[in-house]
Amino acid sequence: DAMVIQNPRYQVTQFGKPVTLSCSQTLNHNVMYWYQQKSSQAPKLLFHYYDKDFNNEADTPDNFQSRRPNTSFCFLDIRSPGLGDAAMYLCATSRERGSTDTQYFGPGTRLTVL
Amino acid sequence: GQNIDQPTEMTATEGAIVQINCTYQTSGFNGLFWYQQHAGEAPTFLSYNVLDGLEEKGRFSSFLSRSKGYSYLLLKELQMKDSASYLCAVLDSNYQLIWGAGTKLIIKP
Numbered sequence: 001d002a003m004v005i006q007n008p009r010y011q012v013t014q015f016g017k018p019v020t021l022s023c024s025q026t027l028n029h030n031v032m033y034w035y036q037q038k039s040s041q042a043p044k045l046l047f048h049y050y051d052k053d054f055n056n057e058a059d060t061p062d063n064f065q066s067r068r069p070n071t072s073f074c075f076l077d078i079r080s081p082g083l084g085d086a087a088m089y090l091c092a093t094s095r096e097r098g099s100t101d102t103q104y105f106g107p108g109t110r111l112t113v114l
Numbered sequence: 115g116q117n118i119d120q121p122t123e124m125t126a127t128e129g130a131i132v133q134i135n136c137t138y139q140t141s142g143f144n145g146l147f148w149y150q151q152h153a154g155e156a157p158t159f160l161s162y163n164v165l166d167g168l169e170e171k172g173r174f175s176s177f178l179s180r181s182k183g184y185s186y187l188l189l190k191e192l193q194m195k196d197s198a199s200y201l202c203a204v205l206d207s208n209y210q211l212i213w214g215a216g217t218k219l220i221i222k223p
Binding site: 040041042043044045088090097100103104105106107110 | 145154159162164201209210211213214218
């Protein structure tokens with residue numbers, strides 16, 4: 001089945017130790033998004049890729065970076081995780097940007113920072 | 115600023131009907147989405163409304179009034195598996211999704 005896959009589902013890291021979360025999709029969608037969601041809060045958009053065009057949200061900390069080496073894969077790099085970065089990280093895709101296309105979400109990676 | 119308001123938590127009984135409201139103030143409007151999110155899982159798409167009125171999809175219906183900046187999600191014949199958070203999200207004039215914090219729905223037997 002076509003889908004959005006995230007690995008790992010659960011990630012534990014130490015304060016300040018870099019961590020990479022991965023997302024892949026078989027939907028062949030042009031747009032890939034990374035969201036951060038903390039408990040009982042709305043998902044917060046960190047950035048998105050339209051094809052290879054990277055779009056950072058104004059309030060996304062520099063600590064968060066992303067790479068999209070090809071259409072199918074997108075990575076979220078947290079350079080120096082702090083305790084406040086513990087959250088669920090959601091990857092989503094949509095066919096086009098600037099449209100009413102539905103966003104489809106992966107299962108998420110829950111990040112714990114010790 | 116842009117704002118989406120929905121109740122934090124609601125409780126309903128199995129087999130009953132529940133209505134979850136959402137009000138929004140956004141810069142422009144290109145449609146409203148409802149997503150369901152079970153605890154610890156990703157949001158899954160339920161409905162999309164861009165025109166006024168009611169859209170019915172099985173046990174779930176979604177209503178929109180653009181003039182009032184208001185939507186609701188109606189869940190009928192509630193089942194225990196409907197216990198989840200329900201997120202309202204509006205597509206603004208830049209086609210950015212503005213999310214509400216979600217309504218946690220608790221179903222009791």
